[in-house]
Amino acid sequence: MNTIENKTVADIVSQNIKTAHIFKKYGIDFCCGGGITIQKACEKKDLDYNLLAKELLEVDTPSKAYDYNSWELDFLIDHIINIHHSYVEESIPLILGYSNRVAKVHGHHYTEVVEINKLFTEVANELAAHLKKEELILFPHIKKLLKLKTQNAAVETPPFKTVNNPIQMMEEEHETAGDIFKTIAELTNNYTPPEGACNTFKALYAKLEEFEQDLHQHIHLENNILHRKAKALELSFN
Secondary structure (H helix, E strand, O other): OOOOOOOEHHHHHHHOHHHHHHHHHOOOOOOOOOOOEHHHHHHHHOOOHHHHHHHHHOOOOOOHHHOHHHOOHHHHHHHHHHHHHHHHHHHHHHHHHHHHHHHHHHOOOOOHHHHHHHHHHHHHHHHHHHHHHHHHHHHHHHHHHHHHHHOOOOOOOOOOOOOHHHHHHHHHHHHHHHHHHHHHHHHOOOOOOOOOOOHHHHHHHHHHHHHHHHHHHHHHHHHHHHHHHHHHHHHOOO
8 A cells, every 4th residue: 555546445445454444534435435536535525635645554454364355255255144144134133123112212302213213124124135135146146157267167148147237236235225324324423322311222323333334344345345356257257
């Protein structure tokens, strides 16, 4: 990361996942909106490029164990399913339980929690379907491409024609989920519960913040590493 001005946000985070925390601190989207250069990101947020660059360059190099960009695609897919998909599936019922209760008990006074409940229910339903499409369609296809490549075999055209099509759909759905969480973050004042909030209220906001952080890394691994490499893998057969 010697010269980063013209590198994209996604490139920087792909090289070192620890830089994600710097971008989050400055409100720079590194997952869905990671395709812009560092310079452009600074201009959009009216930030001092030199200050941001200095912080990025000072971030420690990640250990090899977490150098996601070097992982084989089948290993990365298994990691996404075992870590991030499992997290989403385990967390949704818990958050919905908190959210339903807080909206029912406190919605008359804190009207924003009613909207938060509605938005999280929407994104939960969308993510449940989204994960299944990845696990049943996109991920198996990428693994099949990997196997055929090692066998030096020809690839048959899938029903969706090209891997670009399901990838485009998945990335559009990622953007929708990301936008919903941006709204939730605004409604919760960046997950700050009101003074005197009960423990369930506090637990809801804490879990929502944790969920958003996991979602950002989840989307980053797919959009900026898995999807890019899957497209290149498909092209390698031509």
